[in-house]
Amino acid sequence: MAKVKLLIAEDDVVIAHNLALSLEELGYEVCATVSSGEELLLEVHKHNPDLVILDITLDGKLDGIDTATILSKSIKMPFIFMTALSDKGTIDRAKLTNPHAYLVKPFDIRTLQSSIEVAIHNASRSQSATTTDAAAAPNTESPDHYLLHGSLFVKVRNRLEKVELEDIVWAEAQDIYCNIKTQKHVYLVSQSLKNLEQRLPDNTFMRVHRSYIIRLTAIEAIEDNNILIGGKSIPIGNTHKESLLKRLQIL
Structure with missing residues (x-):
């Protein structure tokens, strides 16, 4: 069964490595870890992840918010911010990119896991809704599957499992x-x-x-x-x- 594929953008190599290990222990696939926005955009096209987890502070000319703007508008890739910055100016700027979650460091891995599951859920439902005829009647059934990047996410007990089409x-x-x-x-x-x-x-x-x-x-x-x-x-x-x-x- 295919795993949910994640890409991590974090300029601290130790934090990125430890985060990747923790996520892999939870059953996710970490397809790449990068330290700059420019590298992130290259790896996104190479690996086509289901979700990007990125710090606002990154190496290179593009910070996390600049990179997220491109992900949101051009690539339509769901993402989660993780950052030590919680000032109003940063948060207001980040909100304009419509992130699926905004986690302030330090946070525990279970909080991140919950944010990932919710982000995948919401992003998948949003994409599925855009492909449905706008004139169709609303679906009143409880959704148990969601489409995203050529995959079907099936709800199994309390988790979403990825199934390739x-x-x-x-x-x-x-x-x-x-x-x-x-x-x-x-x-x-x-x-x-x-x-x-x-x-x-x-x-x-x-x-x-x-x-x-x-x-x-x-x-x-x-x-x-x-x-x-x-x-x-x-x-x-x-x-x-x-x-x-x-x-x-x-x-």
Whole structure:
């Protein structure tokens, strides 16, 4: 299962190293630690993290707030500030970048963990909302999954677990819920299959039956009116068969 990927920007090498170790012990992946805003922007494009944790005081010409402004406006990357600066001027300047959290040092690792989970949650919901038709009725169901950077965040007990879209093979309706099947796991989420379908990219996923969505590249064979994926036989609905065949390269 893919881990939540974090990038740390901190100009104190010792603090950055200790923070990275603590976060990795909590189950996160720290893809890089950098000391300057310029280096951060390069590493963001290289690693495409789920969240950036950055100090306001950084090496180089760009401080943390300058860098966060670019993350917010150009890259649309969620971020958390951590800083020893708590004066009103700094806070007012930082607020303009819309951070997902502002932590004043010293703080404990559990506080940071809570801020990370909330930031991922809120950023994912925000991105999902922007891809939904503005004229659609509000979704009143309790959201248990969130889209972000080609991934699906599934709520499992008290945490959000990251699932890459490319790992999903099919989804199956279970009354008002649905199962999401990956290569190694099955997740039960309190969303209807219809709502899930609206959130998955239609160039990769397709509804093939009133009870099933599949990832097209996961198809192993088609036999009569069934699709074979990983040893499972998935029926093809009559209203979906023609559309499915049009999307396949048949020799």
